[in-house]
Amino acid sequence: KNIKQTMQHREKEMMLLFGQKHDLKKMFYFCVPMGTSDPVPHEQFSSYQTLKNFYRPLYKNKVRVFSNLGTYVENHMIVEFFPFEDMLEERKKGWQEFVEFLLHRQNFINDASKNNSSLISGIMYAEGWRKAQLNQQMTIKGFSKDEEGAGFIKMGNFLSTVFQEVASGAYDSCKNYLKEQSIPSLSKKNFNQNENCCPDDFSSAITYTINDFCNKAHVDNDTDNWTLIGFIPINKDGDLAIENFDVEGGEFVIRDLKVFIDLPKVKGITLVKYHSDHYEDKNHSFGNYDDYIIKGKRKAA
Secondary structure, eight states: OHHHHHHHHHHHHHHHHHOOTTTGGGSEEEEOOTTOOOSSTTOSSOOHHHHHHHOEEEOSSEEEEESOOSSSOSEEEEEEEEEGGGSOHHHHHHHHHHHHHHHHHTTTBOOGGGGOTTEEEEEEEEEETTOOBOHHHHHHTTOOHHHHHHHHHHHHHHHHHHHHHHOHHHHHHHHHHHHHHTOOOTTOSSTTSOTTSSTTOOOSEEEEEEEEEEEOSOOOOOSSSEEEEEEOOBOTTSSBOOSSOOBSOOOEEEGGGTEEEOGGGOOEEEEEEEEESSOBOSSOBOSOGGGGBOOOOBOOO
């Protein structure tokens, strides 16, 4: 009875936080006691055998995961998979243009991971409010302020559309937070720009990683409790890896929740939404998935 009441309470919470009133009952979900011990603590990168023995794989449908069995959901996430074969052409085009813009922006911004003391491998780029661009590169490569600004607006609108569809409650929370704190949005080029030019923006910055990026274990101190993460498979030319997708390794492990996203099995886009009210101690941290990604070789061609 107590378990049933707890899950009914959580259904209401998830309705409020994620805003998915129609699809909520169709999801699979399970709970994990908070503070569950690491089954193989000496492994920095969990072996596939460890994953098979102690973790649950996620690679299809929609899955909700809770981090404790109490009466309130302190940490929870939804993982949703969007196969390319079921995706509308317009949406695939949107993801392709989004990828092309991010790859293009690498011409004008620093590798943010150079100053990251937790870095193990890979590259991270950061865009948006308080993120620097390189004056020398902007001059050499023919930087156009208007063209780049238009690109940011298009990217922001696309992300807003996607986020509203997958988690409208979380989207509203992030959007309202920007407005309440008077923080410039991702698509705004300066503080003085008309605040109504990008009314759907929900974030002030975005980071993206390539080349098997991963960190050492650490805890972030973000001002907002919501995080949206996306995995987009691309080939060496920067196109969506719709065909001939063959990847070794790359399982994305969340040790505290005893699950891993089995990315080699995912032929499409993966979106992860999680909310953490408070959870930080010396043994477990929930809030940085990159800590536990397994390094692997990409074979998409």
